[in-house]
Amino acid sequence: MAAITIDDVASLAGVSIKTVSRVLNHEPHVRAATRERVLAAVDSLKYRPNVSARALAGSRSYLMALFFDNPSPGYVHQIETGAMGACRNSGYYLIVEEMLESGVELERRVAAFNSTVRMDGVILPPPLCDRTELLAALDAEKVPYVRIAPTTHLDRAPYVFMDDRQAAYEMTTYLQSLGHRDIAFIAGPPDHTAAARRLEGFRDAMEQAGLPVGPDRVQNGAFSFLSGAECGELLLTAADRPSAIFAGNDDMALGVMAVANRLHIDIPGTVTLAGFDDSPGAQVVWPQLTTVRQPVADMAREATELLIAAGRGDVGPKARRLDFEIIVRQSSGPPAR
Amino acid sequence: MAAITIDDVASLAGVSIKTVSRVLNHEPHVRAATRERVLAAVDSLKYRPNVSARALAGSRSYLMALFFDNPSPGYVHQIETGAMGACRNSGYYLIVEEMLESGVELERRVAAFNSTVRMDGVILPPPLCDRTELLAALDAEKVPYVRIAPTTHLDRAPYVFMDDRQAAYEMTTYLQSLGHRDIAFIAGPPDHTAAARRLEGFRDAMEQAGLPVGPDRVQNGAFSFLSGAECGELLLTAADRPSAIFAGNDDMALGVMAVANRLHIDIPGTVTLAGFDDSPGAQVVWPQLTTVRQPVADMAREATELLIAAGRGDVGPKARRLDFEIIVRQSSGPPAR
DNA sequence: TCTGCGTTTGACAGCGCTGTCTTACCGTTT
DNA sequence: AAACGGTAAGACAGCGCTGTCAAACGCAGA
Numbered sequence: 001m002a003a004i005t006i007d008d009v010a011s012l013a014g015v016s017i018k019t020v021s022r023v024l025n026h027e028p029h030v031r032a033a034t035r036e037r038v039l040a041a042v043d044s045l046k047y048r049p050n051v052s053a054r055a056l057a058g059s060r061s062y063l064m065a066l067f068f069d070n071p072s073p074g075y076v077h078q079i080e081t082g083a084m085g086a087c088r089n090s091g092y093y094l095i096v097e098e099m100l101e102s103g104v105e106l107e108r109r110v111a112a113f114n115s116t117v118r119m120d121g122v123i124l125p126p127p128l129c130d131r132t133e134l135l136a137a138l139d140a141e142k143v144p145y146v147r148i149a150p151t152t153h154l155d156r157a158p159y160v161f162m163d164d165r166q167a168a169y170e171m172t173t174y175l176q177s178l179g180h181r182d183i184a185f186i187a188g189p190p191d192h193t194a195a196a197r198r199l200e201g202f203r204d205a206m207e208q209a210g211l212p213v214g215p216d217r218v219q220n221g222a223f224s225f226l227s228g229a230e231c232g233e234l235l236l237t238a239a240d241r242p243s244a245i246f247a248g249n250d251d252m253a254l255g256v257m258a259v260a261n262r263l264h265i266d267i268p269g270t271v272t273l274a275g276f277d278d279s280p281g282a283q284v285v286w287p288q289l290t291t292v293r294q295p296v297a298d299m300a301r302e303a304t305e306l307l308i309a310a311g312r313g314d315v316g317p318k319a320r321r322l323d324f325e326i327i328v329r330q331s332s333g334p335p336a337r
Numbered sequence: 338m339a340a341i342t343i344d345d346v347a348s349l350a351g352v353s354i355k356t357v358s359r360v361l362n363h364e365p366h367v368r369a370a371t372r373e374r375v376l377a378a379v380d381s382l383k384y385r386p387n388v389s390a391r392a393l394a395g396s397r398s399y400l401m402a403l404f405f406d407n408p409s410p411g412y413v414h415q416i417e418t419g420a421m422g423a424c425r426n427s428g429y430y431l432i433v434e435e436m437l438e439s440g441v442e443l444e445r446r447v448a449a450f451n452s453t454v455r456m457d458g459v460i461l462p463p464p465l466c467d468r469t470e471l472l473a474a475l476d477a478e479k480v481p482y483v484r485i486a487p488t489t490h491l492d493r494a495p496y497v498f499m500d501d502r503q504a505a506y507e508m509t510t511y512l513q514s515l516g517h518r519d520i521a522f523i524a525g526p527p528d529h530t531a532a533a534r535r536l537e538g539f540r541d542a543m544e545q546a547g548l549p550v551g552p553d554r555v556q557n558g559a560f561s562f563l564s565g566a567e568c569g570e571l572l573l574t575a576a577d578r579p580s581a582i583f584a585g586n587d588d589m590a591l592g593v594m595a596v597a598n599r600l601h602i603d604i605p606g607t608v609t610l611a612g613f614d615d616s617p618g619a620q621v622v623w624p625q626l627t628t629v630r631q632p633v634a635d636m637a638r639e640a641t642e643l644l645i646a647a648g649r650g651d652v653g654p655k656a657r658r659l660d661f662e663i664i665v666r667q668s669s670g671p672p673a674r
Numbered sequence: 675t676c677t678g679c680g681t682t683t684g685a686c687a688g689c690g691c692t693g694t695c696t697t698a699c700c701g702t703t704t
Numbered sequence: 705a706a707a708c709g710g711t712a713a714g715a716c717a718g719c720g721c722t723g724t725c726a727a728a729c730g731c732a733g734a
Binding site for chain 2: 681682683684685686688689690691
């Protein structure tokens with residue numbers, strides 16, 4: 001396994017190693033015929049440039065980092081998938097790191113990381129992307145980064161996002177279109193920006209349709225299965241039960257579903273249920289959950305591509321919005337009678 | 338951000354860079370006093386060696402790769418967590434790659450990967466770890482690897498695993514200890530080695546307890562939610578319903594649970610249910626599922642540590658068995674009446 | 675005191691590439 | 705035919721570290 005180096009390619013093509021380097025890096029000033037010869041040599045030798053050598057000699061390392069602190073495996077996995085895909089297409093590699101520390105420790109960790117592995121960019125999913133110390137540390141190290149669905153410091157760095165408010169608005173509209181007029185909403189933690197936006201979208205859609213939303217029709221959950229179950233129990237056992245429940249995320253919707261099953265309340269026959277996120281659990285439950293699909297993988301892909309483009313000197317857009325999708329499954333239907 | 342190099346440390350400590358290198362690599366032939374001086378300099382400068390330079394100059398790259406093709410986000414995430422933890426403790430970094438191709442394409446991909454980033458080792462979770470082409474490609478490239486829960490070619494390379502048969506045996510024993518005598522088992526695909534082992538453990542425990550297992554008491558599922566639901570329906574609607582159902586994995590157990598809810602069969606009041614895997618869904622369901630916790634993250638950690646030790650020249654054990662755990666939650670209880 | 679041998683330390687080359695600078699080349703213009 | 709300007713290609717240094725080998729050191733015994 002004597003590794004093939006750029007010298008081998010150069011001598012086979014009958015050019016200097018610098019010319020091979022030019023071809024590989026898509027630099028100008030190479031005659032078309034020469035380029036062909038080089039590429040043919042690269043092909044026949046199956047030559048692949050070594051990233052460590054490139055990183056050491058040049059200004060790019062071809063390494064992207066994905067930092068995360070999100071406890072949800074499904075979410076992280078989707079982010080990874082998107083980021084990995086973008087990296088692969090451009091000859092980059094992805095290093096994944098869990099960043100659970102905060103404050104000074106976080107800053108130290110980032111600095112240490114960056115001196116050992118000079119990365120070309122960092123992808124920051126929520127909620128990590130909202131940590132001020134992190135942004136500061138990255139800025140100090142001059143490492144480019146792109147944030148995914150950030151909620152603060154929006155002018156500080158490029159980011160990709162989706163419109164939570166609009167998504168909740170459209171889901172609510174969909175439920176109304178089925179004939180529901182008494183719809184309850186289970187909100188997430190008020191300090192969670194996306195959660196607040198979703199509630200906003202729900203309220204706007206109800207108001208616009210001229211439908212009242214009583215105070216007991218908005219319950220405060222915590223984005224967890226358990227909190228969903230609690231809020232669900234409250235709503236489902238009330239004397240005047242809503243005909244539809246829209247939970248601010250899938251975990252809470254699944255909580256509601258568990259309670260409904262226990263209370264022998266048929267979904268969607270008696271009560272319609274909708275969630276938000278299209279988490280893996282949404283399909284592994286019966287009935288399968290009507291929900292909003294967030295383009296999580298796509299956001300990560302876009303973020304990574306932004307970073308890669310920036311490495312080439314292309315300045316991309318400051319922010320990029322991606323589209324959600326309303327996924328209608330079996331948990332929603334027209335109201336009873 | 339003028340990066341701090343080994344030269345800075347060397348001149349501060351008043352030694353040559355080679356001596357600093359020796360200290361950093363725990364090489365012998367450095368006087369204790371010298372080592373202290375060097376370490377103090379490293380500390381005060383917050384110096385971190387650069388992995389690219391190390392990889393280029395030396396025989397180690399400090400990069401581990403995790404290849405996977407497992408579609409389950411939860412499983413992959415646990416593997417990652419374990420592997421990342423081990424890497425972090427030893428100054429290694431983890432590159433994650435999804436390897437969906439097969440045959441010659443897989444071999445090519447591995448070869449290309451290894452020439453661009455010369456990794457110190459590869460972690461192979463199932464089912465990827467059972468692909469003969471992959472092992473061949475890795476062997477050809479002379480890249481060390483450790484497999485997690487492999488089922489074939491066990492003598493080919495080190496691996497970590499857990500005893501599926503024993504785990505199923507103990508879970509069955511636990512169900513018996515609750516008073517269940519008529520227990521049904523939903524098996525996984527027969528060609529899936531772990532699935533076969535679990536069935537084996539179930540049968541052994543039943544036989545040893547002198548309990549009969551009728552032919553209809555072992556249903557063949559496919560490790561999926563849907564197949565679990567189908568088998569569950571068969572078992573639960575039969576005239577002579579078993580008092581307990583042990584599903585070969587959690588997904589199938591959740592399928593059974595969904596059907597039971599729909600049929601208004603109380604779990605665990607009427608029928609006890611147990612799964613296997615302790616997947617994320619097991620806790621996000623009501624009642625929470627009694628199951629077997631596989632030490633997935635621990636297996637990945639051990640695998641990574643084996644690889645790191647091998648890089649230092651230590652030859653570890655050929656195989657390492659880790660312990661499972663029976664997790665008793667709310668889906669199991671004494672038989673009715 | 676000197677020799678001999680093991681231990682500690684350093685000089686130096688070079689890993690495989692890219693950045694910078696220089697030279698060779700080729701077609702135009704005067 | 706000479707001079708020019710721009711493009712194509714190469715020479716060379718060096719990125720930050722480790723491996724090899726040689727030198728210096730220190731302590732034993734003669």
